[in-house]
Structures are given as C-alpha cells and as structure tokens.
Amino acid sequence: MLLEQVKEKVLHYVDAQFPILYLNTFEEAKADEIIKKSAYGREILEWNASRGFVDFRTKLPLLEGMKQLEVTLSFLNNNDELRGKILVIKDVHHFIDNPYVISRLKDISLRIHNGLETIIFLVSPVLKIPVELEKYTTIIEMDYMGEKEIKSLIKQFIEVNELPDISDSLLEEFTTAFKGLTEYEIINILSLAYSKDGNLNRKDLEIVYEQKYQMIKKSGILEMIPLKESFDEIGGLDNLKKWLSNKSIVFKNMNKAIEYGVDIPKGVLVVGMPGCGKSLNAKATAHLFGIPLLRLDMGRLMGKYVGESEANMRKAIKLAEAISPCVLWIDELEKAFAGIGNSGNTEVASRLFGHFLTWMQEKRSPTFVVATANDISNLPPELLRKGRFDEIFYVDLPTEDERKKIFEIHIGKRRKEDLEKIDVAKLSKKTDGYSGADIEGVVKESIEKAFVAGKEYVTTEDILTVIENTRPLSELLKDKIKLLAEIYKNNHFKPASQK
Structure with missing residues (x-):
C-alpha cells in the first residue's frame, strides 16, 4: 500500500x-x-x-x-x-x-x-x-517503498548533492538493491556511498548490499544470505535440479512468462533426513535463479503479546515481497507447524499456520518459497495439499553414483591434488547408507588425521580407515527412515534423485 x-x-x-x-x-x-x-x-x-x-x-x-x-x-x-x-x-x-x-x-x-x-x-x-x-x-x-518512490528518492539525492546523472541501467540496479529498505535507511546508505568518493557509481552497489545484509539481519526474523553455493557443489538430486532449472527459466523471463499465461511459481517443499543436502539446495536455488536469498527463522516469529506473532509473520512476508523477486528459505518447517490441530497446540501457532497457508495459496508476488523439513510425520495434512507448493520432493540417502560425486566434491575442495590418486568408486561402494553430511565428515576427518600424521598426501586407505569407524545416519535413525519412506510413498512425493 x-x-x-x-x-x-x-x-x-x-x-x-x-x-x-x-x-x-x-x-x-x-x-x-x-x-x-x-x-x-x-x-x-x-x-x-x-x-x-x-x-x-x-x-x-x-x-x-x-x-x-x-x-x-x-x-x-x-x-x-x-x-x-x-x-x-x-x-x-x-x-x-x-x-x-x-x-x-x-x-x-x-x-x-x-x-x-x-x-x-x-x-x-x-x-x-x-x-x-x-x-x-x-x-x-506501512509498506516499504515501491520502485517509483525509490527512483524518485535517488534522483532527489543526486539533484540535492549536485552529482552527475547516472545511467538508466545503473538507476535500475540501485533501485533493485534498495528494495525492502526504509527511506531513512536508503538516505543513510546513499550518504555513505557519496562520502567514499563524492559520487555514485557501480562500485557503490557493494556498499548498498553490505549495509542491506546488516539492516535485514537486525530485524531478528529474516536474514539475507550471500549467494556462494551453486548446484555444482551438490552431488545427485538430478530430478530436483531439473525441476528447479525449469522454474528458473520462468523467473528469469517473468514478464514474458506471465504474458504467455504461465503462473508465477509458488515454491517447493523439500523433505528428508538431516545431512542430505536440503539446506544446500535452498542456497543453490537462489544462485540458479540469480535473485536474493532470505532465510526465515520460524522460531523467532513467536511473541508474548496479543497479535505479536502474527505481526512478525506479516512483517517477514511483507519484507520478502518488497525485496522480490527473491527466494524465501524456510528452514525446518516442522518446528513451527508440527502438531497443528492437536489438542495441545497453541491458538497462536494455529493462527500463524492459517496465515501462512492463505499467503501460499493467494500470493501473487515473485517470492519463491523453498521450505525444508526433516520430519514431516506431524505436519498438518493441509500443508501437503496441491496448491500450497508447486511440488514436494523427498531427499533420500544418496545412491552409489551420487556418493561418488559427493566424495569428488569434498576431496576436490580440500585436496584437489590427491583426487586422481584416490579410488572414489571404492569409497562409494563402502559407504552405502551414508548421508552427504556423513561423507563430508569422513573426508574432513581423513584429511585432518593425515596432516597430524605428517603424511604428504591423503590415500584411499586413510579414508577407508575412517569409514570403518563411522556409524552412518542410516544406522542411527533406522526406524525413523523406514517410517518416513512410507509417508513419502503414501503421499506420492517425488524423489529428488534418479534411482
């Protein structure tokens, strides 16, 4: 408004x-x-x-x-x-x-x-x-400033300070960078950029984003995450990657897609055990789409006063929509909404859930939601119905080929020079039932032990020794994994990986 x-x-x-x-x-x-x-x-x-x-x-x-x-x-x-x-x-x-x-x-x-x-x-x-x-x-x-208001404010700042005009393309970049900030914050950042070199130029966009990360984090509800991870750093999940790649085409050509009759994508729910790449996927999605990534901390929404929790939810959604197009990452969704509808559930949590469902059903802004959940056994069924999310994927323990890729990624990150000498195929066969996080842990421990022992390089045997002494996720959570597999099957969730 x-x-x-x-x-x-x-x-x-x-x-x-x-x-x-x-x-x-x-x-x-x-x-x-x-x-x-x-x-x-x-x-x-x-x-x-x-x-x-x-x-x-x-x-x-x-x-x-x-x-x-x-x-x-x-x-x-x-x-x-x-x-x-x-x-x-x-x-x-x-x-x-x-x-x-x-x-x-x-x-x-x-x-x-x-x-x-x-x-x-x-x-x-x-x-x-x-x-x-x-x-x-x-x-x-009171809503955040719209694009026209932000442009007007930037032009006014340039005029008052008698600065050279900036190109239309640079004005667009500054306008996009300032979305989601107040007039007071924008003026402060412009003044900071101006004080650096007495001008406004493309280099100043770094200052804008640096300050914007800080200002959004101070809200205590949302956090702006730097785009570092890409899908090149994720082994497997080919079905999910392909699906997201198609959605990215829509986001990168939003106006044309809407004119063609394509609906604005709502988002995706990715479920599965911890350590299987769900959070990394959320970060890589924003990188793929080429848009900002916001992380919503559901635990911080809850307030002690009447209407405070709902106001926090509205505030978070309003800020995400002001910054859009963006990816809104909601991590561990079950922490906020598990058990909704049960007798022991609070009225506040139920109202929050209702508000979230309504927004997901009716939203028109290009805010792509990537929600993740470890345990969906207690999530309300309304959340899993068609129309809330565009699709629901489950992330299973990685296949043998995926484990090979994960080993290559983590060894290559830390000891690229050793990668050719290490038999990753053998390591992959020996780690059936390991999650991506389990494999990363094995690689990190192997490299540390080789360093402490004064070895010149890391060998296949070094890594196999650590594997022998590791209890993977599939052993620790055997019954839970079996239960969740039944839920995925009964609800017809799509597998994130190609089997």
Whole structure:
C-alpha cells in the first residue's frame, strides 16, 4: 500500500472514530505526515520518552513533570484536556505493558462514544498490544517503498548533492538493491556511498548490499544470505535440479512468462533426513535463479503479546515481497507447524499456520518459497495439499553414483591434488547408507588425521580407515527412515534423485 493510500485509510478510521490507531513503523517523519493529514484541523498533542509532553509541530516541551506516560495520561484525562483532540504516543512499546498505562488508554477509548471524540495514535516500530486493548486497537501497517518512490528518492539525492546523472541501467540496479529498505535507511546508505568518493557509481552497489545484509539481519526474523553455493557443489538430486532449472527459466523471463499465461511459481517443499543436502539446495536455488536469498527463522516469529506473532509473520512476508523477486528459505518447517490441530497446540501457532497457508495459496508476488523439513510425520495434512507448493520432493540417502560425486566434491575442495590418486568408486561402494553430511565428515576427518600424521598426501586407505569407524545416519535413525519412506510413498512425493 502506497503512502497516499495509507493516509486515505487512516482518514476513514478517524472519521469513524476508531479510538486507538497503531502505526507500526520505524519512520516517525512519515507517521507524523499521516497524522497531520488526518487531523482535520484538530489540535495534536504528543508524548515521547525523551521529552515527555511536547508540541507536535516543534517537538518542544509543553509542561514540566510529564515524562511518565501514566502521569501524562491521568492529567490529560482528568482535566478534560483531550476532548476533540488527537493524542500521539511515540515508542509506546516501552510502556504499553504498564498496567496503569493500559487502564488509562482503556478509559479514554471507552469515553470516545460519550462525547470525548479523542483519537489516540500509538507510533512504534515494535508491535505490542496487551489483551486488554486488543478490541480498541486498529493496526496500520506501512509498506516499504515501491520502485517509483525509490527512483524518485535517488534522483532527489543526486539533484540535492549536485552529482552527475547516472545511467538508466545503473538507476535500475540501485533501485533493485534498495528494495525492502526504509527511506531513512536508503538516505543513510546513499550518504555513505557519496562520502567514499563524492559520487555514485557501480562500485557503490557493494556498499548498498553490505549495509542491506546488516539492516535485514537486525530485524531478528529474516536474514539475507550471500549467494556462494551453486548446484555444482551438490552431488545427485538430478530430478530436483531439473525441476528447479525449469522454474528458473520462468523467473528469469517473468514478464514474458506471465504474458504467455504461465503462473508465477509458488515454491517447493523439500523433505528428508538431516545431512542430505536440503539446506544446500535452498542456497543453490537462489544462485540458479540469480535473485536474493532470505532465510526465515520460524522460531523467532513467536511473541508474548496479543497479535505479536502474527505481526512478525506479516512483517517477514511483507519484507520478502518488497525485496522480490527473491527466494524465501524456510528452514525446518516442522518446528513451527508440527502438531497443528492437536489438542495441545497453541491458538497462536494455529493462527500463524492459517496465515501462512492463505499467503501460499493467494500470493501473487515473485517470492519463491523453498521450505525444508526433516520430519514431516506431524505436519498438518493441509500443508501437503496441491496448491500450497508447486511440488514436494523427498531427499533420500544418496545412491552409489551420487556418493561418488559427493566424495569428488569434498576431496576436490580440500585436496584437489590427491583426487586422481584416490579410488572414489571404492569409497562409494563402502559407504552405502551414508548421508552427504556423513561423507563430508569422513573426508574432513581423513584429511585432518593425515596432516597430524605428517603424511604428504591423503590415500584411499586413510579414508577407508575412517569409514570403518563411522556409524552412518542410516544406522542411527533406522526406524525413523523406514517410517518416513512410507509417508513419502503414501503421499506420492517425488524423489529428488534418479534411482
């Protein structure tokens, strides 16, 4: 939703006398702009933590002794100072769990239909709504800047600083790089780039992405992962690789594909035991598509306040869509959604699940979801139905040919000069039931032992010795692997590898 649309929406809420409007945003200047637009000439009062009760326009203190929010609310309410006015409370998340603040806000909300006609704006980058205020509060979420707004901001920065114009292609690159950031963050990064050499050029894109990685990580929910791994580093999974290769053609030619009638790909669920390449596949997918990779930490979505978990989910999805086209990697999906529908499940987890399902079903943005799961035995069946993901693949223990390729990859990474002398075919035959992670562990241990022993090079025998003393995943989780194999078969999941 564009800024003008947000302003229009808030105007309607004010007209309808919704008592508490929660502007969930980091950008206070934009929040002030929205509030001023919706005031209709009403007097606006503001309270903030640093100065207390202040003039909304000048931000100068109005009354002494008003640095405690509960005292300010009590004074304003008791002296009828709020009648017909707008009250703005900044950074409310620091004070909203105070029982006196909750009580005062509730009192004011209840009086709105008895002639008080006061609208309260809560402004904060953190969404916290106590259960007592849930029914009186309306959340206003402000979207990230669109491409037109970002381009306009860049051009304005160039004009103000009297910089040479940049090419249309470079402007497009900067615009793409800035997607998902706030106006404040973009201005800061542009200023940093400008301070380096007094100009804006293609080299500055490195600064943009370096800062962007950091800013997204600070959200605590999403993390932007550098694109390092490719499918060349994954042994096997040929069926999955081919399927993803076809999807990459759609993503790289999105406009043409849509005109042709192709639906925007939703994503893929990859299931299987740990250490079989699921996470590496997610990273390689973004590399193949040539788009950013975002990792969603499902565990960090859960909040303690009413609506906080759902708000975190909306925030993560909104950011991913703002950055799109991108790959959204949801690792270990079962940690968030296992057991949904069971009697012991929490209402919050069920609501999160419902929100995620709806988004997956209805999403129109080029956000390609790569979800991974180790154990799907407790995942709700709704998640596995057609229409949620484009396809579901299962990753099994690698075949003999795949194990050979995995040995070649890991030995080649560390001891390329020894690779020709090592009998990888023999090693592959001796490691039936080993996962990719098991094989990597064997190679790393063999190389370390050869180094400690002072050997000039690593031999086949060195690696075979380590294999003899290794218990593979198939032995440790024998019953679990058998159970999951039945689930894959019963649900007609596609094998990631060619058998």
